[in-house]
Amino acid sequence: MRNISFTKSQSAPSGAVPEVELDLTPVMNMFLILVPFLVSMAVFTQVAIIEFSLPPNVGAGLDDSLGKPKLKLTVVLGNDHSKVTLGERMLDSIPSAGDRFDTDSLLARLKVRRAGADIQDEVIVAVLDPVRFKHVVNVMDVCRDAGFEKIGLSSAADEGL
Amino acid sequence: MQRHSILAGLHSRENDGVAGAFKPQLTSLVDVMTILLVFLIKSFSTEGSIVTPSDDLQLPFSTSQKPARPLCTIEITRTAVISEGEELARLDRLGPPDSMLVPPLLAWMRLQKAKCEGLAKPEVLIQCDREIPFEIVKKVMFTCSKAGFADYSLLVLTEE
Numbered sequence: 001m002r003n004i005s006f007t008k009s010q011s012a013p014s015g016a017v018p019e020v021e022l023d024l025t026p027v028m029n030m031f032l033i034l035v036p037f038l039v040s041m042a043v044f045t046q047v048a049i050i051e052f053s054l055p056p057n058v059g060a061g062l063d064d065s066l067g068k069p070k071l072k073l074t075v076v077l078g079n080d081h082s083k084v085t086l087g088e089r090m091l092d093s094i095p096s097a098g099d100r101f102d103t104d105s106l107l108a109r110l111k112v113r114r115a116g117a118d119i120q121d122e123v124i125v126a127v128l129d130p131v132r133f134k135h136v137v138n139v140m141d142v143c144r145d146a147g148f149e150k151i152g153l154s155s156a157a158d159e160g161l
Numbered sequence: 162m163q164r165h166s167i168l169a170g171l172h173s174r175e176n177d178g179v180a181g182a183f184k185p186q187l188t189s190l191v192d193v194m195t196i197l198l199v200f201l202i203k204s205f206s207t208e209g210s211i212v213t214p215s216d217d218l219q220l221p222f223s224t225s226q227k228p229a230r231p232l233c234t235i236e237i238t239r240t241a242v243i244s245e246g247e248e249l250a251r252l253d254r255l256g257p258p259d260s261m262l263v264p265p266l267l268a269w270m271r272l273q274k275a276k277c278e279g280l281a282k283p284e285v286l287i288q289c290d291r292e293i294p295f296e297i298v299k300k301v302m303f304t305c306s307k308a309g310f311a312d313y314s315l316l317v318l319t320e321e
Contacts, residue, residue: 021184024187024191027187027191028190028194031191031194031197034198035197035198035201038201038202041205042201043205045214047214047229047316047319048225048226048227048229048316048317048319049228049316050225050227050315050317051227051314053311054313127295127299128295131295132291132292132295133291133293133295133298134221134222134292137222137317141224144225153302153313155299
């Protein structure tokens with residue numbers, strides 16, 4: 001049984017345990033074929049997409065009884081803080097520490113506000129001009145984590161921030 | 162002659178036990194190969210990459226897992242707005258400062274819209290550098306909307 005997997009190498013002295021040596025050459029051959037194949041098929045950076053629309057196309061959102069548009073929650077993103085608003089009314093204001101937005105607080109506030117909102121699957125992210133794009137993507141992630149399925153992206157007016 | 166004897170030592174079993182026979186130790190090499198193999202199998206993808214990010218920009222990270230699909234693509238690098246390898250506008254000359262419209266991009270997107278005429282919802286895939294201010298993205302989106310595009314996707318790198 002032992003002789004099957006071992007090379008027929010050294011002839012050991014009679015009575016002593018023979019020194020065995022594995023023949024690894026076939027294993028190395030297999031590796032040398034597998035590794036280039038796997039390198040060619042490897043994906044080292046995974047890309048994904050975030051879908052969004054311009055605000056009027058996020059959804060109709062009409063109040064059937066009055067024919068007026070329903071208000072949607074809006075996250076206004078500035079350089080130094082973010083706000084959650086509903087129409088003209090500011091619900092929450094969350095300051096940011098330097099270049100980092102407090103996404104945990106924003107997520108917690110959005111979950112609370114979403115529970116009481118008329119439209120619970122749509123949110124608008126309104127961004128000020130100087131805000132860097134990576135922060136916009138972060139806030140869109142937060143909105144999705146809070147349960148909003150449809151995201152609208154628009155620009156925000158400078159006043160009020 | 163000496164080389165010949167070394168090779169003979171490698172391949173010939175009869176030389177075992179003879180002084181000077183060379184036996185390479187493959188164990189450590191097999192260890193390295195095994196680790197490499199496990200890493201490569203972990204990053205193996207049968208689907209490949211449908212959308213290739215541009216080399217000129219650094220995409221932002223996101224937790225989104227929605228797979229990318231080929232769409233009409235606009236790339237916003239740190240220097241220019243590019244589509245299909247053609248530089249449409251430089252960021253320092255995007256048009257009049259008081260205007261949201263980027264004329265060369267509008268002409269290009271109208272051509273793209275004509276190509277997508279059969280589609281129910283023509284969509285634009287925006288590849289944007291993570292450090293670009295939103296002002297630039299806003300102008301690109303506004304111009305695309307003027308060309309008739311209403312739905313957008315952002316290309317991002319998936320966070321582990």
